[in-house]
Amino acid sequence: MIKTLRFVLALSLGALALPLLGGAVVAASTVAKPQCIVSLSPTATETLFSIGAGPQVQAVDVDSDFPKSGLPTKRINALNPSVESVLGICTSTKAHPSTKPDLVIISYDANSIKEKLTNLGVKVVDQDAATSVANALQQIRQLGRLTGHEAKADSLASSMNTLIKADIASVPAHPKKKITVYYEIGTNPYYSLTSKTFVGSLMKSLGLVNIADADSTTADAGYPELSAEYIVSANPKLVFLADSVKPSSVAKRAGFAKISAVTSNNVVELNADIASRWGPRLTVLMYQLTSEVKKVLHEAKLRN
Numbered sequence: 001m002i003k004t005l006r007f008v009l010a011l012s013l014g015a016l017a018l019p020l021l022g023g024a025v026v027a028a029s030t031v032a033k034p035q036c037i038v039s040l041s042p043t044a045t046e047t048l049f050s051i052g053a054g055p056q057v058q059a060v061d062v063d064s065d066f067p068k069s070g071l072p073t074k075r076i077n078a079l080n081p082s083v084e085s086v087l088g089i090c091t092s093t094k095a096h097p098s099t100k101p102d103l104v105i106i107s108y109d110a111n112s113i114k115e116k117l118t119n120l121g122v123k124v125v126d127q128d129a130a131t132s133v134a135n136a137l138q139q140i141r142q143l144g145r146l147t148g149h150e151a152k153a154d155s156l157a158s159s160m161n162t163l164i165k166a167d168i169a170s171v172p173a174h175p176k177k178k179i180t181v182y183y184e185i186g187t188n189p190y191y192s193l194t195s196k197t198f199v200g201s202l203m204k205s206l207g208l209v210n211i212a213d214a215d216s217t218t219a220d221a222g223y224p225e226l227s228a229e230y231i232v233s234a235n236p237k238l239v240f241l242a243d244s245v246k247p248s249s250v251a252k253r254a255g256f257a258k259i260s261a262v263t264s265n266n267v268v269e270l271n272a273d274i275a276s277r278w279g280p281r282l283t284v285l286m287y288q289l290t291s292e293v294k295k296v297l298h299e300a301k302l303r304n
């Protein structure tokens with residue numbers, strides 16, 4: 001439940017926060033390679049280690065859990081960070097005599113930490129929740145420029161873009177086959193996301209019809225609370241669970257046993273961490289979404 005709340009909070013804050021990318025884009029040649037980086041974003045942590053900046057990272061937030069090895073032991077609560085915890089986090093060395101970090105990356109601005117640290121001379125970059133594939137790749141490239149790993153970041157972003165485009169292209173056009181989808185990010189109550197969100201746009205690119213779209217208002221910021229009755233009446237053909245819920249438990253909910261996705265065994269468990277982040281493992285999420293859509297289309301073809 002705690003992870004679900006963190007996920008909804010991070011997404012909703014990311015969806016509302018502006019500007020999308022904090023800090024001006026600076027040419028790599030003018031940036032001194034940071035010796036001590038603090039990542040208060042699980043997504044940024046994954047990216048930093050993927051582009052070769054892992055050795056520069058001396059502290060991460062409590063939710064950073066990938067890669068599975070090599071992460072620093074120093075942790076900071078990104079939901080309630082203090083200035084003191086960040087300023088004294090770095091190991092003082094000859095190359096970096098200060099305990100203040102050279103670079104702090106956040107995904108939302110809890111406790112106005114960005115302003116507080118900036119006023120004390122610490123560089124803070126705000127990378128809010130991505131709103132598109134292009135934006136997610138832009139953030140990867142930005143971290144490459146800021147950390148001295150521009151070439152590897154550009155290569156990673158390019159390969160991700162190629163894979164995602166290939167996945168989208170691999171789905172047969174199906175204008176006459178309406179595939180409705182329910183994407184669950186929380187239970188009790190049931191939280192979902194619309195096509196206006198990042199993940200929602202990924203599903204839309206695959207031709208899916210999101211049941212949350214018709215039951216959402218502007219006040220939801222793209223993450224509406226849906227009633228069990230509405231989900232059952234919408235009768236989705238495909239259900240994605242991004243909240244660490246097991247597919248077998250869905251049929252036990254009142255009324256859910258008759259949902260098309262349940263009767264056809266198209267309730268799919270996603271890795272909750274991968275589904276809530278927009279870094280290097282975005283390709284893993286896109287591949288799973290794509291595979292399930294093609295499976296439903298194949299089953300429909302066999303029935304005809």
